[in-house]
Structure formats: C-alpha cells, structure tokens
Amino acid sequence: MNDDAEERADEPSRNISGGPDGGGEAVTAVDDGEPASRAEAVVDELGEMYWQKAYGGREGFECLVRTILSQNTSDKASQPAHNSLMSRYGSPASGAGEEGGDETDLAESLAAAAQDELAETISSAGLYNQKSETIIRLAGRVVEGYGGADGFDEFVKSGDPGDVRETLLEMKGVGPKTADCVLLFSGGRNGVFPVDTHVHRIARRMGLAPADADHEQVRRAIDAAVPGEKCGFGHTAMIQFGREYCTAREPACLDGPEACPLVEYCDQVGVDELSGEVVDPAEVVDS
Template sequence: MSDDAEERADEPSRNISGGPDGGGEAVTAVDDGEPASRAEAVVDELGEMYWQKAYGGRDGFECLVRTILSQNTSDKASQPAHDSLMSRYGGDGIDLAESLAGAAQDELAETISSAGLYNQKSETIVRLAGRVVEEYGGADGFDEFVKSGDPDQVRETLLEMKGVGPKTADCVLLFSGGRNGVFPVDTHVHRIARRMGLAPADADHEQVRQAIEAAVPGEKCGFGHTAMIQFGREYCTAREPACLDGPEACPLVEYCDQVGVDELSGDVVDPAAVVTDD
C-alpha cells in the first residue's frame, strides 16, 4: 500500500494509540543524559511533542483481531468494525476466540465491512480464531502466551500464522505483551525513518525496524512508534512534508537528512528513488 493511499482524507488527525483514550500508561522517560544516537534524539523530541507512554495489558487475541482489522485502512474505518465485532461476538464471559472460531464468515464479513477487505479479513479472523482455540484453548491461553512467552518465540509464532505480518506481530507484542524494544513499522514510520536518514533510503519495513530498535532504548520504542505516526500525520506527510514551507516549519528539521525532498523545486519522492536514480 502506498503512502498516498494511507494518508487519505478520512484518516483521523489523532493517532488512536496516543492521547488519553489510546491506552497505555503515562510515564516519564528515564533521564539518561544525552541520547546515544540520532534516532534516540528524535524519539526524545517526539515524546516531548506528543506523549510518553508504556504500553501493554490489552487482551492478546482481541489485539490481534484489532490489528488485522486495521490493515490497509484508517483508524476511522477500522474502529467501528472492531466495535461492531465486539458487540456481536464478544462480551463478558464470552471467549472471543471460541466465538469467532464458530462464526459464519459471511456474517462476520458483514459485521466488519467498514474496515474494507472484509471478505479477506473475516476469513483470516475465523481461521486464526480456530487455531488459537486448538493450540491455546482459547483467548485466555493465547493471552498468557503473548504476555509471558519468550518475545522472539512469540513473534516467530505470530509470523507463522497466515495473514499476520511483521507490523501486526509487533503491535501484538507491544500493545498486549507490553514488550520493551518493539518498534512496529507502519507506512508512516517507514517513510519518516528513511527520509530522516535514520535507516537506509532503500530499507524495507523489516530493515527499518531493525535499524531503529538497535538505536533506541527499549523503554522508548513504544511511544516512539505511536508518536512518530502522529508526527507523520501532522508534519512529515508523504506528499507535502512541512519542510517544504521552510526549515522553521518542521520541529525536527535539525535531525533530518530530507532524503527525497527538494525544498527548492518542491519535488518529493520516495527515499528509495534517490538510491535508484544514483
């Protein structure tokens, strides 16, 4: 999915995982002196601009379902789908995995239709629910695995599930497992990290994740991820980054290599195109 496609007019201005209603607990970042890397300095600045949170505690299977619903769509579209799904298949005393494993796919597809790609997503959710019931006994067992299992093993297991990619796996580790050192990479993070020079211009999503996680202390990765998304919505957009209006328009300009951005001509290209053109 292109950056332009994600940054549609219906994307909400506020990152759903940030602010007072986005979950997580407010924390004060550890005062550990000067940042050891430019990426850490960027995350520190983002934390001052937006929020500093420690994430974790969400139900593991619900988090997995919520993240699948968010794939290739905006929060504005996926949140109503999640709410409708929980209203129909969840509730007190109901094991969500068991409920969804027995769901009729066409009815589930109708329930989550606002999220887009509803036939594909409903098939994935029903299949994953069945696997969770078979292998973990239900949502509670899966939640225990996500929160107490070895993080590398949890991530590997999630990635073995058809329909679960690196970003989805990392979001489950972060928002449910509360694992430090996890920096999920969505289209905003992928663009910003390469544009700023925090990762190679032609890096794929996994290479960006590896570069940032190696350079940012684990306890800062969670809010670094959510705050960078917010920064991408407000300042470092795909087509019209704030720096085109002059260096004073972007609060992070001193940390940015502006790869793919030509202030004089106003041209903005994907950072990987700069490498291709050389």
Template sequence: MTDGVDERPDEPAENISGGPGGGGEHIEGEVDDPRPTEGDADTDDGAPATRAEAVVDELGEMYWQKAYGGQAAFECLVRTILSQNTSDKASQPAHDSLMARYGEGADLAESLAAAEQDELAETISSAGLYNQKSETIIRLAGRVVDEYGSADAFDRFVKSEAPDEVRNTLLEMKGVGPKTADCVLLFAGGRNGVFPVDTHVHRIARRMGLAPADADHEEVREAIEAAVPPEKCGFGHTAMIQFGREYCTARKPACLDGPEACPLVEYCDQVGIDELSGEVVDPADVVADD
C-alpha cells in the same frame, strides 16, 4: 519544550494503540533536553547516544511518553488485522462493532472461530477489504482455539513466553506480518524494545536518514531498535505515527513550507525531498537514480 508530561496531548481515540481502550500508562517525570550536544555519544549526562534516540526524545516531548501493555492479546491481534491497509478512523468502528457482536459475554476466539464469514464481513465492512479480513480473522480464531484453547490462554502465552518465541509463532500464522506481530508484542505483551514499523514509520525513518533509504520494513525496524533504548521504543512508535500524520506526510511534508514549519528539521536528511522544486519522492527512488 514543555515542562512535563501532563502538558502533552492525549493520544487520539482513532489510533490502534490510543484512546480510552488503547492501554498504556504515562511515564512519570520529565525528559532531559534531547537536543544533541558536542560529544553526544557520551550518555553519562543523559544526552541521547544516537540521532534516532534524539528524534524519539523530541517526539516524546511533543506528544506523549507511555509504557504500553495490558491489551488482551487476541483482541489486539484482531484489531491490528482490521487496521491493515486502512485508517484507524475506518477500522475503529469495525472493531467496536465486532466486539459488540462477538465479544460480549463470550470468549472472543471461540466466538469468532464459529462465526459465519458473510456475517462477520458485514460487521467489519467499515474497515475495507472486509471479505479478506473476515476470512483471516476466522482462520486465526480457529488456530488460537485449536492450539491454546481460548483467547485467555493465548493471552497468557503472549505475555509470559520469550518475545522471540511469541514473534516467530505469530509470524507462522497466515495473515500475520511483522508489523502485526510487533503490535501484539508491544500493546498486549508490553515488551520493551519493540518498534513496530507501519507506513508512517517506514517513510519517516528513511526520509530522516535514521535507516537506509532503500531499507524494507524489517530493515527499518532493526535499525531503529538498535539505536533507541528499549524503554523508549513503544512511545517512539506511536508518537512517530502521529508526527507522520501532522508534519511528515507522504505527499506534502511540512518542511516544504520552510524549515521553521517542521519541529524536527534539524535531525532530518530530507531524503527524497527537494525544497526548491517542491518535489517529493520515495527515498528508495533516490538510491535507484544514483
């Protein structure tokens, strides 16, 4: 355990939510020891009420505890579209190039709504799927301009309206899925209780037994949001992604090197992992074989 949040590592720059432009503020103070004790359902002493909360508390100790919010909503939407089906390391240069070309001294939504697709595709080529993503971004920019008038007005909508209304509105936009909508709610809207589910969170939650092994992304989100206090969902999401990159990888999770290699092994059901053979399968495949 660390003695305080100042000793935790900074969020990596190559992270849709992290780095200097990622927004979010460190939560002051220390976290109670998250390891469950007997009668851990009783939270009067600060012990976590669920295993999922205990996992998130441990992740907060390992990495960071931050309260998110403050990103410009339309830029956050664009940034998340760029990150789809690619790494943050690849999407970050695309975001930077897009902002340099279309965001300086202009309303970003208006500028992108008027962009030539081949020019935008070239600008964001490092993100992959650039033809599809450029088409989506121009279409979304046009809708934002038509319905809200500007990126600033869209930002006010995201930050002031009821979260369910904002989420439903975003999901009605072609090219915006649940993870993208939740990222906008969290990183722009600063809404507590939102736990976006990407491929890392989807894998880890089912592998650890925090959600059913055959749960889809929405079912994982519902399970975690029901089990983790709202104020812990934001950093739980970003820290779980980092844990997935460093320890609980898709093909070779750290536990294959022995229990001591994974700091969260005591919380994990290891669904789909055979330590003896070294075989790793998707947790859903375990259910299918039963």
C-alpha cells in the same frame, strides 16, 4: 501500500494508540543524559511533543484482531469495525454475570462465526472478505493451540518475546507490524518498534535507516539505536508526527525549515525544498 493510498482524506488527525483512547500509562521520561544516537534524539523529541507511555495490558487475541482490522485502512474506518465485532462476538454469553453464567471466549466465538456475517459486521474496515477469513482462521488456530483467547493471552504476555513473535509470524495473515503491535500493546514488551507506513517513510526520509530499506530493515535499524523502554511511545508518537508534519506528499519542511520541529535531525531524503518535489526515498537510491 503506496503514498496515495496511505494519505486518504479519511485519515484521522489523531493517532488513537497514543491519544487518550489508546490505552497505556504515562511514564516519567528516562533521564539518561545525552541520547546515544540520532534516532534516540528524535524519539526523545517526539516524546516531548506528544506523549510518553508504557504500553501493555490489552487482551492478546483482541489486540491481534484489532490489528488485522487496521491493515490497509485508517483508525477512522477500523475502529467502528472493531466496535461492531466486539458487540456481536465478544459480548457476554446469555446469563453471564449471573450465577452459573459463562463469559464469551472471543476466539471460540469467532472460530464458529459465519464468514459472510463477520464480513458484514466489519465492512467499514475495508477488505472485509479477506479480513473475515483471516480472523476466523486465526481464531480456530488460537482455540486449537491455546484453548481459547485466555490461553493465547497468557502466551503473549509471559512467553519469550522472540518465540511469541516467531509464532505469530508463522500464522497466515500476520506480518511483522501486526506481530510487533501484539507484543507491544498486549505483551507490553520493551524494544518493540512496529513499523507502519508512517514510520517506514519517516525513518528513511530522516536518514535513520537506509533510503531503500524495507519495513524489517527499518525495524532493525531503529531497534538497534533506540533504548527498549522508549520504543513503544516512539512508535505511536512517530505516527502522530507523520500525520501532522511529515506527510507523504506535503511534508512541513516544504514551507521552510522553521515549519518542522525536527528539521535539525532530518536528511530530507527525497525532499527538494526548492522545486517542491517529494519522492519516496528509495527513488533517490535508484536514480
């Protein structure tokens, strides 16, 4: 995704994954002395600015679906799609809650869904034909391989993290960021720092990763430099920082160093304060 696509007018001001609607539990900051790396210092500052949370506990398959819906769109667009999907396909079966009633298995429900009806249901998320096909295909695989959403949830939460990530990446339509979000928000795994467009941009602009690093290289650089227990809130807080300060086209530092609370940690790769020119950090390497 390019910067223009990323910074749409409908980008919400609040990152719901870190805000009050994003789940997770507040944790006491880890008092481990001086940060061992600049990346850890940045995450510590972000935690003080926004939130420090431990994530986990979401239903594994629902988390996977939610992350698929969020691909290439904003929270503002994907959240209503998720709500509509859950209302139509995740509501209790007829008679649920009564004696003999059964709860709806979300994976079974979606595996049996008509693609055109699911596409209509999630239309607010954009790319709804592609996403509906992906969700139905993934639902079928989860039913076949794990017996349904509950079995998949158990696998995500108790399986070896490396095995879980590898399995997720083998599923067509699931990339590294989606896999890492499932591990973080459902599995509650430490040492998982999903890299979205905000994290990818900020890490390279600040010099926390090579300027021409791809998403996977950024993930590895941050994982190696930030303690595992800080990665979850580091991810969600960095997204919020990207929305408020370090935007793609108009980072706060263009208004002067005092405008950015993290300027002392930043190499400003691709940002020219004098000319006001802002380019992707990779372009600095190529020039």
